[in-house]
Amino acid sequence: MTGEMNILPLPQPTPANTRAPAVSGELLKLLTPIEGLITAGQTAQAEVLSLKQADQAFQLLLKVTLDSGRQTTVQTTSTLPLAQGSSFVVSQPSAGNLAVTVQQAIASSVATLTRIDTAQLPVGTLLQGKVLTSQVLPQVPGQPTVFRSMVSLLNSALSGSTLSIDSPQPLRIGTLLSAQVQDSQTLKFVPLSSRQEQLAVTQQLLSQTSRQGSLDGLLNLLQDLPDTDQTAVDLRTAAARLLDGLPDVQQLSTAKGLALALANSGAFLESKLLAGQNPTLAPDMKADLLKLIAQLTPSLTPNTSLGAIIAANTLAQAMPSFVRNALGMLGQVSAKPSPTHFPLPERLLQSNQGEDDLEHLLRLAAAAVSRLQSHQLSSLEQTGVTADGRLISTWQLEIPMRNLHDIVPLQVKFQREDAPEKEQPKERREEREPKQQLWRVDLAFAMEPLGPLQVQAQLINGSLSSQLWAERPYTASLIENNLQGLRDRLLSAGLNVGDLDCHLGTPPQGPQTRLEQRWVDETA
Template sequence: MTGEINILPLPQTTPAATRPLAISGELLKLLTPIEGLITTGQTARAEVLSLKQADQTFQLLLKVTLESGRQTTVQATSNLPLAQGTSIAVTQPSAGNLAITVQQALASSVATLTRLDTAQLPVGTLLQGKVLTSQVLPQVPGQPTVFRSMVSLLNTALSGSTLSIDSPQPLRIGTLLSAQVQDTQTLKFVPLSNRQEQLAVTQQLVSQSSRQGSLNGLLTLLQNLPPSDQTSSDLRAAVDRLLAGLPDVQQLSTPKGLAQALANSGAFLETKLLTGQNPTLAPDMKADLLKLIAQLTPGLPASTNLSAIIAANTLAQAMPSFVRNALGMLGQVSAKPSPTDFPLPERLLQSAEGEDDLEHLLRLAAAAVSRLQSHQLSSLEQSGVTSDGRLMSTWQLEIPMRNLQDIVPLQIKFQREETPEKEQQHERRDEQEPRQQLWRVELAFDMEPLGPMQIQAQLIKGSLSSQLWAERPYTASLIENNLAALRQRLLASGLNVGDLDCHHGKPPQGPQTRLEQRWVDETA
């Protein structure tokens, strides 16, 4: 469900805007009558521990503290939705009832949040909450029907607080809501399924990290794979296809060659499948790895423990349907994405004791699939809406490229920020010019004799700025001496060049804030 919901202040009196208060001194009915819980003429303090709506009434669990200090819990029903955490004073006119005064009833309703402090929760903040109650308000002639709900907040500094909201549509009790703060009294719904997909992405990304392994470990082994009775002709063909699809430095130096390498990196395999393309018509790193795994599996000894090895392969086979759902969240509202580790660190898997060559090869191939999927899931995790409302899309991938006899993994991350369409239309009216997209590109590779390097570039309105880092002093000095020539070549390409600097070492790693991961399943 999408649309806006309003946070409206509850009135201080009892007109038609709220549910009429049945003030009779017997607002709370005990489900189990208790004689003499509170002695005549005395008052006890009670705290609402939980609230549950049942048709037109509300079931409460109260913790009652008597004047003696003794505490007990009781269950009661009420005509008022008393928010969890509300503290009230009660008396007991009879064994089956607890009474609170009119003033206390109104105060407990007003105690729920009726507006948001945008200094504490800036515009764009994602709120998550669980619907506790839902009531239709008396309809005003000529006005649409309004439904009032109480929502228990599950994230931010207001976690545990109760928010009173009005909505043009009824909110099902017990469901989880995600909404973005628009102003002090307006929220915008975010489709829940997309937020659940975000959680699924994060969980899968965590599990992938323990299974993934560097691509060059597998590819180097395949290059030197000795002939044996265990290697069938089909396996050899799968290996040859995989190695033949690797681009070289010259190919990646041309726009067409780079575009082809990006398309064949495996990052877009699921997209190809969803659009009906046949991935066998062109090299695809991930598809070729899966074919290699399919050729390796039948040749393994029957005693081989494949549970851990095939885990990545199983997920890979499930990825098309998984990504079909997860891709739906791109461009949707999410908490401010935090950068996932980039580049992924090198991770080489050693042969286990008693493991034969094919078992080790299969484990390396499964780890390589996991590594590609780690990049894919990182892309999904870092796509969403920034704190200032700009749409961010991320594509992170890895291309093994040939450099003479070596295979050098080139890790790449593209990020695009753009203004939402509604804001773009507003800017076109004010400025007569749409805001340009902002592109960021990060590269990471380790190529001899340069050693490990990282490059960060930013492009907006035809203006390029870039920072380069080299871990070897010689490389940093070499690049520094050639920056002027690089600037001239960029200018000759039609770009405006801003900052262009080279540093010795690694890029600084700023603080990272993980995406909100606290969730309640509506079926729980």
């Protein structure tokens, strides 16, 4: 949704009265009547702590400060949206009502930001806010419908302030709004869906990352799952299904085997469900983890140290939650963190004191699901359009693979970069060449006796370049001595091979450390 919205002008100020405001005025109805809150003939200072729309009325939480200095909070309803943070004088004509003058109520409803200081927030600045209220204004014959909303700003130096705006389209209460500053009185919408998803993803990524744990910790424990009465048949079946779905090195060495492993990695479970596919018909890492959790939860008795908390909360934490919680978290939006580093670090969860085997296994399974979701959310966070119009699409995932008796987590990131669209002359549009794409692939794994390895490669127009990093000197030397053989195999596959280098250590972090091949304008 795009369009312009206007910041409402401040009403003309009224001369200040020397006497107390009149009792007759806008009534604020107390949700819980309070007798004698404000003594007859006296007034008190009220501040709006929160504002919430309920149908055509507005619920306000007020902090009331009496002349004696005593403070209390009361809940009221009003027909006018009084801005969060605004202050005014109230009196109490009856036990169930507070009164405020009409002029004060109207001024308070818009006296938040009446203009934007473009010296503080230059034209082009992106503002983000949460919609608090939305009303349709009485329609003027021959004029389009206008919707009035109050928006609490979530970023910039104006964070916490409230804007009262007019818009040609209704804004759903509780949703995120993004807009660019056009001038001191005008903002321009930025498409809501992408910005809303981005902030929701950022918040959930922080949450998931703090809960995630390495996959190999769980899988190694499942390989040694004891065959005892405590281990139910259904639980052993769920564990075996999960382990049987793991690919080995030989499978990942073929194009078909690799494609199958990627599809079953759990990164695409939600897409399968949306497409109507049955995840039980084929192995899927995430689906199989959730089935394992479902088998573990009833196995725990209410008397265990985790007790009913695990049974109630583990599945809720494990299931995809960023969509469910997105709107509820928008009010807590903070500055966007730096992009997630690749690969995700190893994180092993140790058994807590007094925790039995099944409790520990359940905690590891929930942490493994969170790790897969951390990869999914990282993919979403790194997908979008750059300032110069390039579309970046990212797929980040993790595949546990078998290497003899070991399980080696292989972290993979694919990134596709589409060149920005260029305006072509009419006579050349029919001859437009297919859009070119730049592909990047990152790999990270640790396999004995080679130790930790990372690979970065990029492919464009059939030309491949790659950098490899090994943390062990022996491995770095071994790879260096075999680079010519790798080049020959790539050439035989029909690729043009550019740089192939191996380094000791790990790739440096930062935006300028990638292979910097970019789109070139040949007409420049």
